[in-house]
Amino acid sequence: MLSVLAYKYGFILYIAYLGAAMRATVAERGQITIPKVLREQLGIRPGTILEFTEENGRLVAVKVMPEDPVDRVYGCLGPGIQTDSLIAELRGDV
Numbered sequence: 001m002l003s004v005l006a007y008k009y010g011f012i013l014y015i016a017y018l019g020a021a022m023r024a025t026v027a028e029r030g031q032i033t034i035p036k037v038l039r040e041q042l043g044i045r046p047g048t049i050l051e052f053t054e055e056n057g058r059l060v061a062v063k064v065m066p067e068d069p070v071d072r073v074y075g076c077l078g079p080g081i082q083t084d085s086l087i088a089e090l091r092g093d094v
Contacts, residue, residue, distance in 0.1 A: 049064040
């Protein structure tokens with residue numbers, strides 16, 4: 001897990017990963033650069049979505065896993081409708 005501790009004054013972040021501490025400075029617009037070694041180890045690439053939460057005074061970033069498209073439509077026909085029956089109806093076999 002990538003954990004980031006933000007200080008109220010000075011805008012310095014301490015980024016901790018498996019006990020190795022690294023620092024990043026917060027830019028004027030609130031942006032930081034995640035160290036390359038962490039990006040590579042965690043598979044964080046351009047376009048990766050991170051979800052931020054606060055836990056006990058720490059800023060925690062967690063990589064959001066993309067939704068499986070099959071899970072999104074699974075069960076959309078509702079209970080009681082069989083796939084074979086639906087296909088037969090669509091083909092006009094009924």
